[in-house]
Amino acid sequence: MARQDASDLAHRLGRQAEAVCRHYLSNGQRQGNYWQVGDVRNTKGRSMFVRLKDSPNGRAGKWTDAATGEHGDLLDVIRESLGLTDFPDVTDEARSFLSLPHPEPEPAAPRRGVAPAPSGSAEAARRLFAMSQPIAGTVVETYLRRRGITFLHGTGSLRFHPRCYYRPDDGPTETWPAMVAAVTDLNGKITGAHRTWLAPDGSDKAPIDTPRKAMGDLLGAAVRLGVPGSVMAAGEGIETMLSLRQVLPEMAMAPALSAAHLAAILFPSTLRRLYIVRDDDPAGDGARDVLIERTNAEGIEAIPLSPALGDFNEDLQRLGIDALRAGIRVQLAPEDVARFITRAA
Known part of the structure; x- marks a missing residue:
């Protein structure tokens, strides 16, 4: 042919x-x-x-x-x-x-005067984030604080939506409060969004089958916490990276949302050292290995950061912030201990 x-x-x-x-x-x-x-x-x-x-x-x-x-x-x-x-x-x-018929999904009905954004598209993600509000004083802040996450400065990539649509696999569409995270490319353009649906009082995630879902163009992108320079940390979950930020508040963080997305994350041109925050499971090990190979090929130093328990949020909640700080300190490059961790002591 x-x-x-x-x-x-x-x-x-x-x-x-x-x-x-x-x-x-x-x-x-x-x-x-x-x-x-x-x-x-x-x-x-x-x-x-x-x-x-x-x-x-x-x-x-x-x-x-x-x-x-x-x-x-x-x-x-x-x-x-x-x-x-x-x-x-x-x-x-x-x-x-x-040669077989494959019907297209029916488009959602547009609101009057507003052109519809395709469901799950980057444009739909941008609109969702724009409709959301800062997290201060909301159930998102309550949810994070209940998980031991109290340092929330510089979290503009996280917002709150009081009635975010949740579509189960079967059954009618529901609405729940949600933490909405902007997923951006290296230029800061929103390419997707991640939703964590929450209980109305912020005590935990919503009691639904899939309380976390992403939308938009995600590959290579991430949620951005802080401005990356020569050093940054990248990991999977938002809560995991926010927990690490409790003891490294001035280090840029990039939650990639899953092990597979972590393995494919793109590096800023200024990056010289990447801390790979791995979850303690086989998928986390695989993402770490792929990232080490990719960083080595680009002349970037890669240093894995491993939790004592399943992930750093579990360390923070069960072991406490002092134990988390001590566990991180011994894994950092010596120059980064003075640059980052001592300011959180």
């Missing part, structure tokens, strides 16, 4: 990227503008991301496995998920799939 014909097939598959993923990568699920699955062979997990819509960062149907560095298009997905070895069999399967 001519290269141009293969390219045309891949482009046509990209226009139905979500339908392709639901069919050939059935062990995954949609997260924002991506389909997330273990790998191109349809293994359960969250390491591989398939772009579902065209964006300035890439075409729909392009995918990357953050754990292995593999990448490709939807023809590769068909080949690997079905175990096909001959390329004509791959193209025959693609043509067969494209």
